[in-house]
Amino acid sequence: MLKVSGLNFYYGESHILRDVDLTVPRGEMVCLIGRNGVGKTTLLKNIVGLLKPRQGSIQFDGHPILNLSPDRRARHGIAYVPQGREIIPRLTVKENLLLGLEANPNKPKKRDTAIPDDIFELFPVLETMLTRMGGDLSGGQQQQLAIARALMGQPQLLVLDEPTEGIQPSIILDIEAAVKKIIRTTGVSVLLVEQHLHFVRQADRYYAMQKGGIVASGPTHELSNEVIQQFLAV
Numbered sequence: 001m002l003k004v005s006g007l008n009f010y011y012g013e014s015h016i017l018r019d020v021d022l023t024v025p026r027g028e029m030v031c032l033i034g035r036n037g038v039g040k041t042t043l044l045k046n047i048v049g050l051l052k053p054r055q056g057s058i059q060f061d062g063h064p065i066l067n068l069s070p071d072r073r074a075r076h077g078i079a080y081v082p083q084g085r086e087i088i089p090r091l092t093v094k095e096n097l098l099l100g101l102e103a104n105p106n107k108p109k110k111r112d113t114a115i116p117d118d119i120f121e122l123f124p125v126l127e128t129m130l131t132r133m134g135g136d137l138s139g140g141q142q143q144q145l146a147i148a149r150a151l152m153g154q155p156q157l158l159v160l161d162e163p164t165e166g167i168q169p170s171i172i173l174d175i176e177a178a179v180k181k182i183i184r185t186t187g188v189s190v191l192l193v194e195q196h197l198h199f200v201r202q203a204d205r206y207y208a209m210q211k212g213g214i215v216a217s218g219p220t221h222e223l224s225n226e227v228i229q230q231f232l233a234v
């Protein structure tokens with residue numbers, strides 16, 4: 001589904017990503033772990049097209065995508081929920097959700113009826129808040145809205161950057177459950193950056209990053225306490 005090979009990225013002269021190889025198989029959840037500032041967000045931004053690497057290749061569904069803009073990548077099925085969520089505070093929940101349709105290749109013409117029920121089955125709280133301003137939602141609700149908005153584009157790959165950062169534990173479990181359900185019901189693949197061990201363990205595979213390079217990877221059931229202590233802030 002997604003294949004990153006030999007990726008090198010620089011901010012100016014600082015070498016941020018070093019020879020990164022990473023694969024996300026279809027229908028799987030892959031988790032990228034690593035301490036603050038090692039380059040996790042930078043890697044995701046390269047994948048979704050917000051940053052351009054100096055070297056390397058990225059293939060999606062067997063096609064090279066490095067020359068595609070973020071919009072084109074979105075329409076090819078790559079949805080991105082950035083760190084810090086970036087929902088639009090002065091639009092309502094419904095308007096925020098409808099923005100997600102822009103990436104949808106099967107975009108319905110009548111926008112009014114366009115929010116599918118399965119979005120509300122995943123995130124029931126959103127249905128009760130459709131007319132509320134995005135900025136008035138709690139952090140956890142905003143995160144749910146951001147993921148729901150990404151799903152409105154009917155993506156094939158969902159890229160999530162620390163979806164549980166700063167969110168209370170009960171909502172973390174809700175978000176975790178929703179992500180698992182999304183994978184089960186839609187067959188979407190997920191690439192996740194995460195610090196919460198419980199959530200990390202839900203993934204099929206992990207990659208651990210240090211100083212911009214991948215230094216360990218494997219099935220999450222093989223994730224040792226040593227690796228966890230080295231790469232997660234637990």
Ligand SMILES: Nc1ncnc2c1ncn2[C@@H]1O[C@H](COP(=O)(O)OP(=O)(O)OP(=O)(O)O)[C@@H](O)[C@H]1O
Binds near residue numbers: 040
């Ligand atoms: N716009 C920028 N210009 C220059 N350097 C940057 C820029 N954005 C990030 N960096 C640097 O690149 C490195 C990697 O940052 P990045 O945000 O990818 O880390 P991260 O692993 O996502 O960290 P965190 O866990 O804190 O989110 C850091 O040293 C950071 O200071």
Ligand SMILES: [Mg+2]
Binds near residue numbers: 040041042083161
């Ligand atoms: Mg980050």
